[in-house]
Amino acid sequence: MKSYLAVLGSPGAWRFLAPAFLARLPYAMLQLGILLLVQWSTGSYGAAGVASAAAAVTQALVGPQTGRLADRYGQAKVLLPQAAVHAVALSALLALASAHASVPLLVAVSALAGGSMPQVGSMVRARWAHLLGRSERLGTAFALESITDELTFTLAPVLLVAVSTGFSPVWALSAALVMVVAGTLMFAAVREGAPEPMPVLVRSQGGVLRLRGVAVLAAAFVALGTVFGSLQVGITSTTAALGQAGAAGPVYAAFSGASFVGGILYGVVRWRTGVANRLAGAVALLSAATVALSFAGSIPLLYGAAAMAGFVIAPAVITGYTLVERLVAAEVRTEAFTLLNGAIGLGIATGAAVAGQLVDRFGSTFAFLVPPVTTGLAALLVLSFLRSLRPAKDVSRDREPVTASAA
Numbered sequence: 001m002k003s004y005l006a007v008l009g010s011p012g013a014w015r016f017l018a019p020a021f022l023a024r025l026p027y028a029m030l031q032l033g034i035l036l037l038v039q040w041s042t043g044s045y046g047a048a049g050v051a052s053a054a055a056a057v058t059q060a061l062v063g064p065q066t067g068r069l070a071d072r073y074g075q076a077k078v079l080l081p082q083a084a085v086h087a088v089a090l091s092a093l094l095a096l097a098s099a100h101a102s103v104p105l106l107v108a109v110s111a112l113a114g115g116s117m118p119q120v121g122s123m124v125r126a127r128w129a130h131l132l133g134r135s136e137r138l139g140t141a142f143a144l145e146s147i148t149d150e151l152t153f154t155l156a157p158v159l160l161v162a163v164s165t166g167f168s169p170v171w172a173l174s175a176a177l178v179m180v181v182a183g184t185l186m187f188a189a190v191r192e193g194a195p196e197p198m199p200v201l202v203r204s205q206g207g208v209l210r211l212r213g214v215a216v217l218a219a220a221f222v223a224l225g226t227v228f229g230s231l232q233v234g235i236t237s238t239t240a241a242l243g244q245a246g247a248a249g250p251v252y253a254a255f256s257g258a259s260f261v262g263g264i265l266y267g268v269v270r271w272r273t274g275v276a277n278r279l280a281g282a283v284a285l286l287s288a289a290t291v292a293l294s295f296a297g298s299i300p301l302l303y304g305a306a307a308m309a310g311f312v313i314a315p316a317v318i319t320g321y322t323l324v325e326r327l328v329a330a331e332v333r334t335e336a337f338t339l340l341n342g343a344i345g346l347g348i349a350t351g352a353a354v355a356g357q358l359v360d361r362f363g364s365t366f367a368f369l370v371p372p373v374t375t376g377l378a379a380l381l382v383l384s385f386l387r388s389l390r391p392a393k394d395v396s397r398d399r400e401p402v403t404a405s406a407a
Contacts, residue, residue, distance in 0.1 A: 012192025023183025026176035028156035037169040049356020055114025056349030060342035067338030086116035122337035143267035150260040161249025223378030225347015233355035234367030258310035276389035282316035284379035290371035
């Protein structure tokens, strides 16, 4: 644990970490919150899945562009207008859902809310990379960030479902709105660790997606996102079908909590396997683990299956972020991180939309068919392109990703 404490003790780290955590909780609430809100407003899981998917798709498309702007002009100049637009969009969505507006209108405004969500998580990773440079602590910092992500995905569903079932999804997303605006404004005001604006030296018609190995990583992260999206729909609909709708938040928290534990353990192992091989192994293992979800016919079994899948997903995410940092130059680092964030969002969109349609047509457990298929295909893709995931000489680091025990 000394390595984690050393990272947390970096000068000025807590000044940007605390407000970033506040801003990232709503990020973990948005997709599930829109799903619950639109289902509450329309009575359809299919419509809810499409609205949630629309938010994730726009986030996937807009996120890398905001990352590119942050690399070029600075984080604060991007975050402040993002927070303002997001506040307007989410407020409008809440008002429209309360008035039971038409599905196309709810989907359109959901898309605007997703596209304007401040990309604080990617900017925190960029700050760590800038603050620690080529220090051996950078790998530990990325592990810490993924653990933080899992902590937010552990707390957020519990808070969201508790407020939604106790009051309504409108109240839950209203609380999320307050947190994201306050957290983003405070984070943008902190300058410690913020990278200086840099001219774009790495130019490509397709942006960072055209750089070596990045497209493969993005595709793998889309698959990881489908796990989150399909589980949101599957757990919500399955617990409702079993007559225990209030268990959806705790079950999803079990998934995220297990991922939290998996991330911590991953960070204290001295890995001897190459980082690209670890990614392939983690995604393949995730595919096998998610099969159990389809056979969870009771709440206790659902807890166990969700935890099994969650335990495996954090190592895959940590490895992917570590790998992309090695593949790209500093001038496009934030863009690369937001691309992977957006890829997860696109996966959430795909998983939620497909799972929602499967639930409406065939029943709740059919949502759980999505993760084994998508992650299995992703594992085959990573294995097929392992060579491209080994960094080229000009952007490689003189180190393997450092785990906590090795730092």
